[in-house]
Amino acid sequence: METILNLNFNLKRNDAGEIIGAGLSGDGSTESNIYCTSFVRALMQGQADIRFHGNRIIFEHKGCDYAGESIFERPTEEIEILKRILSSSNKNLKAEASSAWCGSFNLYLKQ
Numbered sequence: 001m002e003t004i005l006n007l008n009f010n011l012k013r014n015d016a017g018e019i020i021g022a023g024l025s026g027d028g029s030t031e032s033n034i035y036c037t038s039f040v041r042a043l044m045q046g047q048a049d050i051r052f053h054g055n056r057i058i059f060e061h062k063g064c065d066y067a068g069e070s071i072f073e074r075p076t077e078e079i080e081i082l083k084r085i086l087s088s089s090n091k092n093l094k095a096e097a098s099s100a101w102c103g104s105f106n107l108y109l110k111q
Contacts, residue, residue: 005032009072012108019081021108031066033103040095040105050086055079085109
């Protein structure tokens with residue numbers, strides 16, 4: 001049986017309000033905390049992926065026992081910006097993860 005996680009998708013913006021990245025945060029449950037805090041490492045090890053389909057961003061975490069995919073719908077213009085920023089060839093990406101209270105991670109352009 002697949003665990004349903006309550007995850008929040010967030011956009012990371014610079015001081016000018018431009019989108020520079022995105023991330024997920026959990027609801028404080030153990031499962032969402034584990035999903036979020038382990039996602040960045042799994043992404044670097046090839047056990048997670050970020051895909052896009054239409055106006056959806058899909059976080060796939062194959063290395064986690066909880067909810068393999070988390071899908072969020074966003075406006076098309078945001079998706080296009082995120083595709084450019086989060087492409088695997090972008091060498092200017094910075095990752096941060098937190099295990100505090102609800103667990104979270106952000107992937108964004110170095111400023």
